[in-house]
Amino acid sequence: MRRYRPAWEAEPKFSGWLTSLKGDGTKAFCKLCKCTLQAHKKDLSNHASCKKHIQAFKFSQMGASNVKLTKFYEANIPKERKIAELKLAAFIAEHCSMAAVDHLGELLPSLDKTSELLCGIKLHHTKCTGLITNIISPCMLAELLHDIGDSPYSMIIDESTSIDTKKMLCMIVRYYSQTSKKLVTTFYRLLEIEGGDADSLTDAFKKQLAMDGLDIKKLIGIGVDGANVMVGEHHSFRSILKESLPHLTTVKCVSHSLHLAAEHACKVLPSHLEYIVREVHNWFSCSTKRQIEYALLHETLVGKKPLKIDKLSGTRWLARIGAITKILDQWDALELHFLLAKEKERCFTAGQLHLMLSSKPNQLYLRFLRHSLKPTTDCNRMFQADNVEPLKLLTELHGLLLNYLSILVPPERLNNVRRQDLAGFNFRDHVMNINCINLGYSFNEAAAVIDQNELRLIKERCVLFLCEISHEIQKIIPRNLNLLEIIAFFTPDSATSQVRPDVGDIVWPILKT
Template identity: 25%
Template sequence: MSHPAKKRVLQKYRKEYSEKFPVLTTSKLGEHFTYCTLCSVDVNVGHGGISDIQRHIDSKKHRTNAEATKGKPLTSYFTTTSDVSVINAEVSFTEFIIEHSIPLSVADHCGKLFKKMFPDSQIAQKYACGRTKTSYIVDTLGKDSQKRILNSIRESPFSMATDGSTDYEDVKLYPVCVRYFDPKEGQVMSVLLSLTECAKPSTGENIFLLLQNEMDKFEIPWKNLVCFSADNASVMLGKVKGVSAFLQKKTPSLYVAGCPCHLMHIAAERASKHLPVKIDDLLIDIFYHLEKSSKRKQSFKAHQEKTGAPPHKILKHVSTRWLSLGHCIARLLEQWDALLSFFTEEVAKEKTTNKKHVEQGSSLSKPASLTPMSDTTAVKQKSAVLPCTKRPMTEGGNPAKNKKQKSLSCLPGSKKPVTSSAKPSKKKDIATSQCQDTSSSQKATNKEHAELGFSLSKAPP
């Protein structure tokens, strides 16, 4: 006799579950389910009730979501009064990077370094300014500085200077520099206002239009421009089509000044031509004489200590950077005593070395054997090697037709050339006479050597 199956009773959601686990709430699927707001899933509690909920709470998915929600609260991401010191530190270090032309990529490593160097500093522990944040701070600081400059030159007189630069490929850049008095700083400021590219040919008119666009863009009144400075090129200071000519049409009272450094350099260069030596070549020769040898550097250092000169290096003069000439000359005069002592010793060493080479060469040039020879033998050996200077001539003064006999007449004891008609020439051969004259003139010289008893034909070993 079979017994009827027992009816299974399912558990239902209870409010106590939400009190114990705040992330649980009622589910839309029915009373046998509960909804987890953290995991965004419906959990079936019909089979085990609280045991089903505990199984879900202990699952990897729920624990991962719970760890993610333990982060900082939203209010921690907003600036408070206590964080101003950290902002000042980040801005100060960014200004340090700009002032010393340090790459912005250094900022990616400075935060970790500061935390390691200053573990007890709260500012260092909160310092977080990488390359991206530093670049935005640089942009903000640049706009703020430009704004302060414009506020000053819009209300007070200023001077302007510009020059072309081709540092980047074929792009022609024109930096616009201004000089003005800043009442807040209490001193005259020389700053860079903008850096603009000139896409057109660099003529005086195009450069003037570039400056005019900058003045109009920044809303700077032309009446405040009192001076314009540039190099002494005709495109800048030309009286007809130079930049200064167009600017003076805009501002008739404008004072135009050439580059004083350039003018002084030209005057000094003209004066240096009357010196007995070329200054540029002297500086370059001394630099490379010491630069390419560590032995010479050590010797020069010893002479510096000997003469009491400062242990400074000789500076390299670069012709394309003419402002370096003054520094190089000053360093040369500073090290003059040491250089004089050094090169005096170098010359003495070179003379000693050359003397040794001369003595060695004279010993090697002595013949191995001295063989006496007769006068006739010396003359024959010397005359046998004389070259033929001209071709033999035939009748009528024309060159010999027979190529086999073209140089035989120059040798001693040779017969006169015969033409194709087999008739002897009535005129004396010119080439033969020349060779014979040469041979006779050489006899006297060879005779003198023969009397001494030396063989001229033998080479030294």
């Protein structure tokens, strides 16, 4: 049976866009405008001449004339350009801010317009980030894990809070590389963790090692700070790991511990000493005008420009003695400056600082601190050095405690104590009379103008400082001292000696793992 064909479908001006409505042969449908029409010639002609239909017809003609894409994208990037862009991305990741790559990507093609390689480089912020995140980082991590393999390894771990209040766990791995034939210490992971408690830290740590295919039983040591959540005796990161890894060695950060020991010992001295050091820096830190005025005054008095006073900080462990030294070196100029500032600005802080700098006992305390903190600072600097012999570290750490004890304890009593027993030595029962204790040449020189009763009180506090810092060093030394003694067995002098120490007790637990 032949299909009924309406007369309007045969009209040339209606072909291509007009058809009958599905389900209702009495109505028409415009395929371009997607609308239903009455099946009358006059209505269809009016629609064909309307603006909407004419514009839709033009667009359909333009689309018909375009060449159909058979392939959306065809990769045609030379291998040399890929290598160059990856090297540039690695350079940015190690040495520069990511914002610098936008300018660098535009600068390189302009260096040599005849170079096909330079002119072809297309590298900006988005692409550089993608190369680092999706290509360079996974490849470097895979190489690192392959290099570690089944070898024993140690971890240096620290937990912190980022600027956007996220808890982060930084992990650094230390192992012997079979490829490089040397010990390697390198960055391993930066993890975002749910909380800063011991359980969250331990779960995240174990989970990440398992995901990367590292055997946790090969973990022989961890380096951590002195926080209770890390090294506390009860339910800490260390104690939880110790349950499954009895052989695990824990090393607390000696630099951090020495800083905390000095900070704790300073609490027995007058609190306004720290106020002097902190506020002298704050007075100049935010005022260019004050800096210029003080520089002119200091240059007039001394003949040279003053050094900037260091800022006290909980993370800059070597700053305290530097700030004290610079304040003592500029004492007279600072005293005069705050006298002038008190009268000119009518400032309470300037008046307080001038009053404190006019006090001879305060200067005496700071002279004592400069002399007494120097051994701790020198030892701290030694532990922060890049290349130091372990045996030298052992000597420095032992010598630091011995230095303070030799000031407090009579020589004949101290000579009877073995070196390995110094950490447990009850020195408080043998402290000399304060008149017999030498607190340094600088202290003795300035003490001549102090009243004797007041001088005795100052000496008592200074001796108490020495006792406190010695006690704090005793608490942090025992485990580290024993560990450094063990490490000293592997120094070149011991290894090449005719009489070599027995290292069986050290190596055997490692071989069993």
